[in-house]
Amino acid sequence: MALSNFIKKLVRDFLVIFGAIIITITVLRQMYAPGIGFDLKSIYIIMAFALAGALIGLIMYTPQGISERSMRIRIAVHFCALETILITLASIMGIVDSLQSLVILALEIAFIYVVVHILSWENDKQTAKSINEKLESFKKNLSE
């Protein structure tokens, strides 16, 4: 992917992550702690972590082709970086305050990460299936 396109993606990811965090916290606070408001410090902390979350996308940026093994290592590193950032943010925001809640949050993040990858892979399988069907008829037409 060209660098300019990657930067656009980075900015888009930052805005999506920032928006998602604000919306989630707003809804949760409305449900469980409606008296607590958003101060400027909280907004800056969320912005910083949204930026950090978007920046870890750099791990997956490969201007040159890389091997399958290297890609899988990068995915593992990406996952660990994501866990670290989210747990750190949760600690600062006071969402996790004990080892037990930290472990539960880590497991939840891991579960969501795996589910997202599985869903993406299932979608890719469907794409591959439609491509293979078309390939078959394409090659049949060529040989005729």
Place this chain on the structure above:
Amino acid sequence: MKVSIVEISRDEDEEILIRCYEVNEEVQEIVNKLKMDNPVMLGYLGEHVHRIKLSEIYYFEAVDGKVFIYCKDRVFEVKQRLYELEELSNRMNFFRASKSTILNIAKISYVHPSLSGRFEAVLDNGERVVISRQYVPNLKNKLGL
């Protein structure tokens, strides 16, 4: 238009010669069709130069600033750059599969997704070539999906 065919010996180069009063649309169409039907590339293997039909090429790959042709079981170097080959092969059954490869659709057996989020094409000779996610739409376009 009269059509003449002259069989020559193997030590002479094959040639198609069109004799016409003017190069009009009909003549241009014939020339274009001939170019499309018999495109060949010059591939270098050591000191030897080989004429390789585009239809026999499995894929092109750029490695360390050089571009190589991969046929069924042989590899040749070409003098063109990858972007030049992309323009040439867009007219044929080729598509850009990644930053460094151009793949011949006719040589793909099947594709499957890999765990790393990319796609892998298995070719007729058993070789596996990665198709980057961003270039999958190119393949789908070529197949009419």
